[in-house]
Amino acid sequence: MDITLRWFGKKHDSVKLEYIKQIPGVTGVVSSLHDVPAGEAWKLEDILALKNEVEAAGLKLVGIESVNIHEDIKIGLPTREKYIENYKISLENLGKADVHLVCYNFMPIFDWTRTDLAKELEDGSYVLAYDENIIKDIKPEKMFERVEKESAGFILPGWEPNRRDEIMDLFEKYKGVTAEKRMENLKYFLDAIMPVCEKYQIKMAIHPDDPAWSVFGLPRIVTSEKSLEEIAALNDSIYNGFTLCTGSLGSNLKNNLPEIIRNPKIKDRIHFVHFRNIKYECDGVFHESSHLSSDGDFDMYEIAKALYDIGFDGVLRPDHGRMIWGEEARPGYGLYDRALGVAYFNGLWEAIRKSDKSK
Ligand SMILES: O=C(O)[C@@H](O)[C@@H](O)[C@H](O)[C@H](O)CO
Numbered sequence: 001m002d003i004t005l006r007w008f009g010k011k012h013d014s015v016k017l018e019y020i021k022q023i024p025g026v027t028g029v030v031s032s033l034h035d036v037p038a039g040e041a042w043k044l045e046d047i048l049a050l051k052n053e054v055e056a057a058g059l060k061l062v063g064i065e066s067v068n069i070h071e072d073i074k075i076g077l078p079t080r081e082k083y084i085e086n087y088k089i090s091l092e093n094l095g096k097a098d099v100h101l102v103c104y105n106f107m108p109i110f111d112w113t114r115t116d117l118a119k120e121l122e123d124g125s126y127v128l129a130y131d132e133n134i135i136k137d138i139k140p141e142k143m144f145e146r147v148e149k150e151s152a153g154f155i156l157p158g159w160e161p162n163r164r165d166e167i168m169d170l171f172e173k174y175k176g177v178t179a180e181k182r183m184e185n186l187k188y189f190l191d192a193i194m195p196v197c198e199k200y201q202i203k204m205a206i207h208p209d210d211p212a213w214s215v216f217g218l219p220r221i222v223t224s225e226k227s228l229e230e231i232a233a234l235n236d237s238i239y240n241g242f243t244l245c246t247g248s249l250g251s252n253l254k255n256n257l258p259e260i261i262r263n264p265k266i267k268d269r270i271h272f273v274h275f276r277n278i279k280y281e282c283d284g285v286f287h288e289s290s291h292l293s294s295d296g297d298f299d300m301y302e303i304a305k306a307l308y309d310i311g312f313d314g315v316l317r318p319d320h321g322r323m324i325w326g327e328e329a330r331p332g333y334g335l336y337d338r339a340l341g342v343a344y345f346n347g348l349w350e351a352i353r354k355s356d357k358s359k
């Protein structure tokens with residue numbers, strides 16, 4: 001297994017690769033070409049430059065998070081052909097650069113949604129939080145203002161200010177695009193790219209919708225055990241797989257994470273794990289918590305145990321962390337609490353491994 005951290009590149013991240021390297025057990029990072037807009041083909045030289053930079057710090061570039069999908073592919077417009085071709089070129093170049101994991105999502109218009117990027121907890125730490133009551137009453141354009149104001153000067157994935165103008169136009173384009181249609185569009189995309197993934201052994205890992213239900217009236221399709229089963233069935237290739245993001249999928253408390261991990265139709269397709277915990281305050285209102293089971297709603301031991309039991313040997317990373325010890329960084333992506341998350345996971349994993357009587 002590779003334990004990694006997400007790194008946004010020198011230009012977009014306050015966390016240094018050298019510091020990531022100091023976290024016990026971390027072998028690499030997942031990163032992206034954050035300046036390439038969704039839909040454009042990635043150049044081999046740019047990928048190699050990123051890879052060299054990571055390797056110079058003694059780490060591996062274990063995967064890409066994310067190669068984003070152009071909205072026309074998600075909507076199923078005729079123009080998708082061009083963007084799918086570009087996606088295939090990006091994959092090919094990643095394969096040539098020896099990168100074999102790609103995380104992506106199929107969320108309409110927005111990536112993850114939060115209503116508060118710096119909610120202060122009792123202990124003085126700051127966390128990302130979600131309140132369905134606010135989302136219910138707010139217009140999407142307003143969300144941009146909210147996010148921009150609170151993002152400490154960093155650009156958040158999916159909420160790039162230059163996307164604001166597209167938003168209303170996109171809402172129009174999404175009208176009438178049902179969940180079923182979106183699933184078909186995902187199949188169309190997967191069928192087109194899988195031959196390239198097979199050729200270069202690139203594991204595609206779709207990220208669940210966050211939160212795991214529809215927001216702003218836009219249907220979301222990666223929200224439950226059933227939807228993961230459906231996605232696995234869209235294309236039989238093992239390269240059509242998942243990012244098991246505990247915090248996203250688990251935001252719907254009906255989703256039983258250990259059970260989903262053990263599901264025979266899903267388990268071999270889990271290529272990437274985002275390991276984190278959340279805490280519900282009341283219905284529809286939650287905040288991200290420290291990784292510790294007792295601080296949140298998930299039993300992190302049971303999640304790690306399920307991963308151990310299925311023989312998980314892919315890539316794992318802590319997902320978001322709290323902002324602690326006065327750190328200033330991208331919301332959710334400070335160094336300190338994510339490093340604590342890694343240490344905690346390492347402890348769980350060692351204990352599970354050593355108590356395995358069958359070994
Ligand atoms: O919540 C996060 O920060 C990430 O897990 C997602 O933004 C994730 O990178 C994307 O959805 C994957 O495309």
Ligand SMILES: [Fe+2]
Nearest residue numbers: 245248274319
């Ligand atoms: Fe995630």
